[in-house]
Amino acid sequence: MERRRWLQAAVLMCLLLLCSGRELKDEPAPVYNSTLAKTLAEYTSAVYTTDLSQLFTWTCEKCNDLTQGFEMIELIIDVQNCLEAYVGFASDMNAIVVAFRGTQENSIQNWIEDLFWKQLDFDYPGMAEAKVHSGFYSAYHNTTLRDGVINGIQKTMEAYGNVPIMVTGHSMGASMASFCALDLIVNYGLKDVTLLTFGQPRIGNAVFASHFKKYLPNAIRVTNEHDIVPHLPPYYHYFPQKTYHHFPREVWVHNVGLDSLVYPIEQICDDSGEDPACSRSVSGNSVQDHLHYLGISMHSESRGSCRIVTDGNMLRYKIGAPDGTIILSKQPGLSVDQQLSAL
Ligand SMILES: *[C@@H]1O[C@H](CO)[C@@H](O)[C@H](O)[C@H]1NC(C)=O
Ligand SMILES: *[C@@H]1O[C@H](CO)[C@@H](O)[C@H](O)[C@H]1NC(C)=O
Numbered sequence: 001m002e003r004r005r006w007l008q009a010a011v012l013m014c015l016l017l018l019c020s021g022r023e024l025k026d027e028p029a030p031v032y033n034s035t036l037a038k039t040l041a042e043y044t045s046a047v048y049t050t051d052l053s054q055l056f057t058w059t060c061e062k063c064n065d066l067t068q069g070f071e072m073i074e075l076i077i078d079v080q081n082c083l084e085a086y087v088g089f090a091s092d093m094n095a096i097v098v099a100f101r102g103t104q105e106n107s108i109q110n111w112i113e114d115l116f117w118k119q120l121d122f123d124y125p126g127m128a129e130a131k132v133h134s135g136f137y138s139a140y141h142n143t144t145l146r147d148g149v150i151n152g153i154q155k156t157m158e159a160y161g162n163v164p165i166m167v168t169g170h171s172m173g174a175s176m177a178s179f180c181a182l183d184l185i186v187n188y189g190l191k192d193v194t195l196l197t198f199g200q201p202r203i204g205n206a207v208f209a210s211h212f213k214k215y216l217p218n219a220i221r222v223t224n225e226h227d228i229v230p231h232l233p234p235y236y237h238y239f240p241q242k243t244y245h246h247f248p249r250e251v252w253v254h255n256v257g258l259d260s261l262v263y264p265i266e267q268i269c270d271d272s273g274e275d276p277a278c279s280r281s282v283s284g285n286s287v288q289d290h291l292h293y294l295g296i297s298m299h300s301e302s303r304g305s306c307r308i309v310t311d312g313n314m315l316r317y318k319i320g321a322p323d324g325t326i327i328l329s330k331q332p333g334l335s336v337d338q339q340l341s342a343l
Contacts, residue, residue: 074152087152102172
């Protein structure tokens with residue numbers, strides 16, 4: 001019995017060493033911070049809260065633990081397209097957090113089925129030969145979200161200085177987070193931008209990925225086990241010039257080990273964006289693995305709908321919102337009550 005346990009432990013050690021071995025070779029130490037990933041997973045999870053008042057006051061069920069004390073500044077909801085983003089200040093990290101919620105239209109299943117057919121149909125502006133999918137691009141660039149996010153960042157920086165910005169999102173929200181992080185660097189000249197996403201689909205071709213890597217060399221895409229979404233839209237190795245291609249760097253969360261010694265690891269992948277030893281080494285066939293990341297649920301309580309709940313009081317925050325948009329907004333440093341009485 002003792003002997004068997006010892007053997008299991010030895011096998012596990014070998015597996016762990018094999019998996020981390022690639023880091024030790026010639027690549028520079030990749031910037032992956034597991035605690036930060038967990039924290040941003042909690043921020044991303046919160047954006048699925050249906051009650052906007054609770055989300056805005058940061059009193060939602062998911063608004064505690066590693067995200068405690070977060071100050072929401074701007075919450076933008078594009079009701080028509082079922083998209084959402086928020087901007088606020090995390091004093092413990094001394095950073096701005098920007099989180100995106102992606103559309104789930106009618107159901108996550110339908111959304112995933114559609115991913116198979118997304119074309120590289122749009123030239124990313126200012127980057128020769130870089131192609132992306134117009135729908136992913138415009139969900140951020142062609143909706144009210146972009147203005148709302150920029151506005152929220154500006155307000156927060158006026159109050160707290162040029163602090164780092166952390167951009168995150170899950171699923172479709174991960175694609176929007178990626179376009180946002182790139183936008184902040186390329187079009188707004190911001191320097192300290194961190195991108196860390198969960199369960200992200202491919203968003204552009206290899207040329208786009210290589211531009212992306214230049215601007216965001218430390219970007220992290222966390223993938224989970226057999227999550228189907230990071231496998232989509234498909235990668236065709238026969239047509240490397242024409243196919244979608246992930247930007248680096250993937251971190252693949254999966255279980256290793258045997259029997260009772262199964263152990264989750266966060267495997268840091270190579271800098272190609274398409275490491276064949278990471279999630280691509282398994283078939284992406286799980287929707288369930290898409291809905292949980294690092295032990296945190298990534299979907300709304302009311303599945304598959306874009307229902308939004310808010311109490312009347314909070315709607316007084318609705319300011320200058322164009323058709324089909326709700327914006328809840330406050331001045332940094334004021335409590336929600338102070339803000340309400342100032343109106
Ligand atoms: C990792 O992130 C956490 C949370 O932001 C931070 O407190 C910690 O200092 C970071 N660790 C490193 C090594 O950067
Ligand atoms: C953005 O919206 C405008 C106006 O609705 C439209 O003409 C344009 O094609 C859209 N761009 C993308 C990339 O979808």
